[in-house]
Amino acid sequence: MTVDMFRIGGDLGVRRLGFGAMRLPSEPGPAREDSLAVARRAVELGVTLIDTAHMYGWGANEELLAEALYPYVDGLTITTKVGVARSASPAGWKLDARPDVLRGQVEHALRRLRVERIELLQLHRIDPAVPLADQLGALRELRTEGKVGRIGLSEVTVTELDRAREIVDVASVQNRYSLLDREHEPVLAACEAAGIAFLPWRPVATAVSAASAEIAAVAAELNATPAQVSLAWLLHRSPVILPIPGTSRIAHLEENLAAAHLHLDPAGLDRLDRLDRLDRLAE
Template structure:
């Protein structure tokens, strides 16, 4: 039987099927009210892992999550990401892993999320123009100061993960990965070997899962949607995978979470496993 829980960093237990807040609208009006309702419903349904980031609306997404859920129920983990900044001249987002920038973004996240400590803080991207040791050293300093509990990475190669682990303990990796896009299988294998949580972003190949005959056939056999099949496949593919599907609709949220109860036979998994990892 597939486990429904995982301990990030060996001690922080969460439900494996989480929620990605990126798609929640933050502008005033009905869209924002709907976003607040979705976030609250996720927690009502037992979600304990909610993912946000500084880049999502320059902190507006973090503020929305706090408005919806603070004070946070016991056991709910809000994880955020830093390391992408908006350029003042152009307004465009760019990688920026300079220690002062990372520190400032963490301080902003603490304020926006209304917490004194971020239990899991992930580096959104590795900045190639800043030494990796400087980027992770800044996060390690913040961890030593008690402002961060655990450190994670996002969109890294297996080599980058190895180099990072020589510098600091890594609790999680958040890479693009789904049934039809398995480019980061080596990273997942490294995470599994080390017991590192692997949070696939874009855990469902948007719109394409249902278009694939193989996936549609399995979905019909188990009386589920292609999206549910894709999520159930992820949960069974590796015990360290913590999918974080995002949505702005409660019906889609409920559909996603129901995937946890979906049973795929060994034969069905074999058919899905054979799908090309080069599709996206």
Template sequence: MTATAFRIGGDLEVHRLGFGAMRLPTEPGAARPAALAVARRAVELGITLIDTAHMYGGGANEELLAEALHPYPEDLLITTKVGLTRPDPSADWKLDGRPAVLRDQVEQGLRRLRVERIELLQLHRIDPETPLADQLGTLRDEGKIGRIGLSEVTAEELAEARETVEIASVQNRYNLLDREHEPVLTACEEAGIAFLPWRPVVWGDSRANAEILAVAAELEATPTQVALAWLLAHSPVVLPIPGTARIDHLEENAAAGSVRLTPAHREILDRLAAPQ
């Protein structure tokens, strides 16, 4: 039977099916109450892992989650990311792992999330202009971070990072039809590192794929639920974080945790990824 929980860093237990908050509207106006309601419904459904980032609205996403959920339930983990900047709202985001920038974004995250400690903080991207050891060392030395993770890295970069700090999580693009980062997942499995796939469902392809549709029909599930159930069954370290701004989609995603694939279904779905 597929395990429903995972201990990030060996001690921080969360339910494996999380929620990505990136899609939630953060602007003032008619959409904001609905966004707050989605975040609150995620917790009501038993989700204990919510992903956000400094980049999402320049911190507005963090503020939205705090407005919706603070004071936080004891078992809720909100993980955020740092390491991207832009000089003004009209400019493009760019990599920036300079120690001063990382320290400032950590402080902003603490303030916006209304916490004194970020239990899991991930480096949004590695800045090639700043030595990786300096980026990770800065986060390690902040004293306000419980665990450090990475995002969109290769297996080689993960190995290099682990020479400087203990890595608790990796957040890479990965789903049923896109397994480019399978070597990174394998490395995470071997080290017991949480693997948080972003874009865990390819919406158009998974709904159109005949094999996925057939499996979904047999299980009386949706294609999205099948794609998420496959992730949960594929590796015990995978913690999908599907995102949505709609409560009905959130409930559909959360229900994927109860979908049980048979060995025959797994064999069909395992064959679907395009050759890398």
């Protein structure tokens, strides 16, 4: 296992720089054809971890990935998330992690992705209206039945992670985290201590600030882009971090994946490490 690899759950080997499929348009037309091409190019470039969710198009994103990539190459992991349902609310969605809803969404995902087992299934959010033991118990039953390989969580606190680990083995956590957004630093530390994969969503810092200007300066010195510097910093930050940047353009995809080969020297890393403090001081 090389340094750019990680074993999710201790046994599922993936390359650390993955791809988030949320931004891929799935409606019929030229944009969908572009989406299919982006997904295929990601795999051509060596991506072995692709992230999707029931919420992304209410299953349409899962169907898109299957159309683009099935039959899947050996070693490709498509992780999906469940626990969010459509709603008549202004947001258009609501948390719903009742056991029957979770099971139904998993069954739909299996059909849409054309697989018999989802190697990594993540609970999109903990539903405060449903006992945690019921939510995770349903996912554990699906794992026992062989329909799920490993269980992950998304947007959790350290306390919630600890409670969850008392009920099931947690293989991954997907929280918002980036060079300029380190709110979930304690969760990352807990994951690193336990060997749990940490998949930061929104991994590329986009804020217009003194800190982002410094990122641009570091990038210019390396003949790289700010996005590449942000991703390279994440890969260096912790061995359990598996960034999943998303895009709908092949050029942007190729730019992101090239970050795996970007070398940040100690001086550059020190400048980047201090940016979070700079941003907070400016607030």
